Amino acid sequence: MSSAPVLAEYPEKPVTMVIPLGAGGSHDLNARIITSVIPQYLNQAMIVRLTPGAGGQKGTQEVARSPADGYTLLFSHNYMDMLQQYVDDLPYDPMADFIPIARINYAPASIVVRADSPYETFEDLVADARARPGELDLGHSGNWGAFFVPAAQIMRELDLNLNLIPYPGGGPAMQALLSGDSDFTMAFPSSLGELLKAGDVRILASASEERIFDDVPTLTELGIEGDIGYMHRFVLAPTGTPPEVVETLQAAFAELVVDETFIRLMGTLGESIDPMSGEEYQVLREQQSVTYKELVDALTTE
Template sequence: MTKRLQLIAAAVGLAALAAPAFADSYPSRPITLVVPFPAGGPVDTTSRIVADKMKDALGQTVIVENVGGAAGGLAAARVARAAPDGYTIMTGIWGTHVANSAIYKLPYDVKDDFTPIALVSVNPLLIVSSKKTPATNLKELIAWLKANPGKATQGTSGVGSVGHVGGVFFEKMTGVKYNYVPYRGLAPAMQDLAAGNIDLMFDTPATSLPHVKAGTIRAYAVTAKKRLESAPDIPTVDEAGLPGLYISTWTAFFGPKGMDKEVVAKLEAAAKKALADPDVKKRLANVGQDVYPPEEQSAAYLAKFQDEELKKWTPIIKDANIKVE
């Protein structure tokens, strides 16, 4: 064997030894969890609840860092470029890791440039309307919209938001047509809905339920297969007469592509342990988040789940020509 080949063989051998050694010692310092939105919102709150408990299993602090901007794109770009050593990961959501790929020109691939780690929580939407809307149930709402094509208005938290895309899906399934009114967030949209200035919304339970319970707006259905524990009297879309209209936001943990499998396994196990804690579940429920079943929290399941979400929503978004320059 030539000296050159001996050096190459030695280098390969050292690399093979280094990978397991690194995985065995991981983590040896705090981990940064990048959250793609400002502090105080539901994604930030969810991330902090889970991250705080993950430290028990990891033996290291998980530091939450908020990097807002570009609908989560700035945070995603940063993590996509980070070293795949497990010390920089992010909270991804339906927007950052599904919808954005169809709406924006991104400097990264939402699937190929990330490593799935764990699926954390899900938050279905509510179909709600102003009390001025004459319909008292979902079938009546669809009939009223069909009888008044192009006249009704749906409020959204912005172009390409889950509520906006959910409305497009609703139009596609029912054949109704109406207009969208984008707002700078859910709060001003909900204010106008309660005042009767717009007709309907596809909204998060955390924003809608206080108004539903106060009697200022009307709820027709939850866009999921099961009813909300926090509002068991609101039927599912299946029960209300529009089966299959499933629309949910979700949160998950991703890292840069190329992460060591054993490092991913440690992060996945820490997330699962945190999500199994009764206090964590209760705190997440208080902000409208349901924890996925243990068998659906894994990195492997998240990869499959993201594939399915991309296949479902990408054509819906592109067919509706939803774009943000």
């Protein structure tokens, strides 16, 4: 008498989390903390794999085409996820090919210069940009990405002409700033802690609703209104991942975001934790899709 095969209980091997960006950026730093704490709730290791290229499309496509078995996940952000579809012919469908597992947090971008920069304030930067249109270089993390979009919004709001230079992620963009290859860049809190301690950079403004650095004004204080400069960080799985696997992953991330060690380590990066379930974030994804279509239409038809 034969019996049905016994299926292994997920996960029976390490889970890979693909980051479609370069090393040293905020996603990389956040992921290192996630993967150091979540194994106790997943009962398996989680491995980070950096796969930058094509503005994030290379790594995203890799996950979209991977088996929907829960062993390959994507750690993405809102601009890459829901905005790129309106500016590029993507080799995947972000809404059809992925399902959200969890949002971990969201973070406001800051405008950053080297410590030896002549710009002491955001107003100094704007004044020079107006005096020398098209001459100031802003290094960003990729076209239509987490820094390109707020930069374009600020340029539109203030009628500035900046030279936007793409790099494969926030880490490389910051290295370009530090090496003198750009005049300014943007960065998230997790990328700034050690640089501020070392006295390497100066922050001119932040996109937060309230000040996250006591002596740094917010964009709102500077008269720039709107949803500018926020990046949501979340985990996606390929569509078709079995419901029981999704449930296991969601349960592990739900435990992660309330873990005291995780909270402490995220605090060392200057990062908040603002989790959403996969179902909650799916609602927000759909709203973002509409908002970003309107934004791209506005930025590309003027």
